[in-house]
Amino acid sequence: MTNDRPTILDSFIHQFHPKKQIVKLLDIEAPSLRGVLDTMFRLTIAALFLAVIFVSLYGTGWTTVDQLPQNIADQSNIKALGVLIFTDFVVPFEILSIVLLSSLIGAIYMAKGDDN
Amino acid sequence: MIPLNWYLALSAIVFSIGLYGLMTHKNGIRMLMCVELMLNSANINHVAFSSYNDDMTGQVFALFSIALAAAEAAIGFAILMSIYRMRDMIDVDKLNILRW
Numbered sequence: 066m067t068n069d070r071p072t073i074l075d076s077f078i079h080q081f082h083p084k085k086q087i088v089k090l091l092d093i094e095a096p097s098l099r100g101v102l103d104t105m106f107r108l109t110i111a112a113l114f115l116a117v118i119f120v121s122l123y124g125t126g127w128t129t130v131d132q133l134p135q136n137i138a139d140q141s142n143i144k145a146l147g148v149l150i151f152t153d154f155v156v157p158f159e160i161l162s163i164v165l166l167s168s169l170i171g172a173i174y175m176a177k178g179d180d181n
Numbered sequence: 182m183i184p185l186n187w188y189l190a191l192s193a194i195v196f197s198i199g200l201y202g203l204m205t206h207k208n209g210i211r212m213l214m215c216v217e218l219m220l221n222s223a224n225i226n227h228v229a230f231s232s233y234n235d236d237m238t239g240q241v242f243a244l245f246s247i248a249l250a251a252a253e254a255a256i257g258f259a260i261l262m263s264i265y266r267m268r269d270m271i272d273v274d275k276l277n278i279l280r281w
Contacts (some may be wrong), residue, residue, distance in 0.1 A: 104205060111201035118193040127185050129233040142237065149237050150244070161248050168252035172259035178266060 188229035196222035209261045209271035213254060220250045 150158050199218030206212060224243045231239025261271050268276070 107201060107204040110204065111197045114200060115193060115197040118196075119190065122186060122189050122193065127189075127233070129185050130235045142240070145237055146240055146244075149241050154241050154245075157245060161245055165248055165252050168256055172255035175256075175259035176262045178263070 185229060185233045188225060192222040192225040192229070195219075195225065207272050207274045209264070209273050210258075212273065213257045213261070216257075217250060217254065220246065220253075 196219050199215040199222065202215035202218070203212055206215070224246055227239045227243040227246065231237060231243070264276065264278075265271050267278075
């Protein structure tokens, strides 16, 4: 099996490969002002988003129950979860299974390609 | 008992990390990973609200959302693989095959 063609995983690993980074370091290219500004701009947007969420989070009085967990003796709620799925939410559950199956079939068909 | 605000703050932080990664990186796989981060922060919110309001519906919804995230990741990776076969790269800035 001598397949020199890089796989999709290679292109991902490529970025962390030390050799590649050294080459990148050697042909020294000062980070362009525009690139730095771009990164700062995006960081600022993310930080502003976070700030807005935090302000609205701490400015709201969330009504919660007094004590957690409600049932001290049995803290696991897996059983109730399963009962709920198979009684109230059985139709969405079945639809979800069909969605998952069809999307996986489609993904495998797309990823298989034509060559094999 | 941990206050509800801490869960919401954690969720907001994880969502912001995902948002920042989605804006800065152009690699398709990295962007998919950041989308997963954002989906998982929504799941944290679902589970926190559901357990703090004593209503199991939110946790069921979080389970459904995890399954949908799996489907989304499978489709996304398959699309990236077929794009990589065609172009030998997955830089989403240089892809214009959906443009007419």
